[in-house]
Amino acid sequence: MLRDAEVTGAEATGDWHHHRIVPAGQQVLAPNHASADVFVLCSGWAFRSVRLSNGRRQILNFLLPGDLFSASAVFNDCCQFSVTALTTVQISGMRRTQVHSRLVEPAVAAAVGKCWATEAQSSDSMMAVLGQCSAEERIAHLFLQLLRRIPRTMVHARRYPCPLRHQHIADAVGLTTVHVSRVLGGFRERGIAELSRGVLEVRNMSELKRLGALS
Amino acid sequence: MLRDAEVTGAEATGDWHHHRIVPAGQQVLAPNHASADVFVLCSGWAFRSVRLSNGRRQILNFLLPGDLFSASAVFNDCCQFSVTALTTVQISGMRRTQVHSRLVEPAVAAAVGKCWATEAQSSDSMMAVLGQCSAEERIAHLFLQLLRRIPRTMVHARRYPCPLRHQHIADAVGLTTVHVSRVLGGFRERGIAELSRGVLEVRNMSELKRLGALS
DNA sequence: CGATCGGTTGATATGAATCAACGTGCGTGG
DNA sequence: CCACGCACGTTGATTCATATCAACCGATCG
Secondary structure, eight states: OOOGGGOBSHHHHOTTEEEEEEOTTOEEEOTTEEOSEEEEEEESOEEEEEEOTTSOEEEEEEEOTTOBSOGGGGTOSEESSEEEESSOEEEEEEEHHHHHHHTTSHHHHHHHHHHHHHHHHHHHHHHHHHHHOOHHHHHHHHHHHHHHHSOGGGOBTTEEEOOOOHHHHHHHHTOOHHHHHHHHHHHHHTTSEEEETTEEEESOHHHHHHHHOOO | OOOGGGOBSHHHHOTTEEEEEEOTTOEEEOTTEEOSEEEEEEESOEEEEEEOTTSOEEEEEEEOTTOBSOGGGGTOSEESSEEEESSOEEEEEEEHHHHHHHTTSHHHHHHHHHHHHHHHHHHHHHHHHHHHOOHHHHHHHHHHHHHHHSOGGGOBTTEEEOOOOHHHHHHHHTOOHHHHHHHHHHHHHTTSEEEETTEEEESOHHHHHHHHOOO
């Protein structure tokens, strides 16, 4: 959990707003601990996940710069998920009370509402994918979701930065790493997409969309 | 969609609040239509679902009396899901603008926030179940979630009202009706639970919890 | 009385998991 | 600079859970 001693930058910005840097692979937020803060990811990639009693892990979503850890954290002080850094990340925390007091500003309320709606839609489509889609469709859908969110400025010649390992994909879409490897091998053979050394290269976007579009 | 001609009760309560009755099996809310209202289920059961391009349907959750169709509808006027009545239902619609203006009352804001947090947690656990659990675990988890929400006053001798058909269970947890039938047969044989003619009878709660508890 | 719907059961097919071996790149320490 | 270990990915063989196909049954309803 966030301990005061770990917080940096609080002095410079006032006590309602502070920053922290977490190296790749480390847990950023532990589950089932109350916190007075609402967190935003400022740089790097992270993911939100839960650990089940059988030891398995479900990745609930991936966090990119600008994402709230969870929009519901605006009203909820104790979250059941954990957040883990995928790359080195920079996070910013704001006091929940401070966020609440600014909710009277219509622009702030609208922004939170929009964030909320986006998250809800994304959860809904993930449930549909996990419940109804094949392995290929699941992975294609995950890629498409990520592609839409990776900033244009980071993309050159359809090569998208994407620091996921097979294990992350497997835990996000409910497959094993072995099967993820086979499916990605198929994508590569068929000239659809190729994930290698932190780069996702899309070779046939329309085929990827055909596989991964839900409706 | 909701047409004004279908709205009943608006005269009695003022134009910011109206009721409607929908018979079992009918669609209550069509996907991808904007609406100026936020809806609450007042009586009966319904479900929220999406239809995929391959024709398959994912039930996202079941709605019981008191549930908002979706908490995010408070800020979002166009939803991608549909809502269908499972039994005859009574619904109430409130003008979104009216809800917004009441959000300044701390009690209202807290209620919406709590509703939001509950929905988010439920989505998260559904994603974990769909991604990581076996057929038995999925169905047990669904039952446990429902049991917690069915009002005590409706329960006699561990017999819970539960108007789901196998098809609804199948679409909610991502299985076929045939396999749902086999799993429920197993539950019956092993004296865990029995679903028949709209009643779910729990015979061994601790075993059901062992199967369906996530953590 | 037939038709339809929901549920059950058996036989078979198939997609993904599991088990196991191997390769490759990379950091670490000798 | 090399040897080693380790994490990650790939591939093949096999197993297993669930889907699919098909037949049948009982209840309900026009």
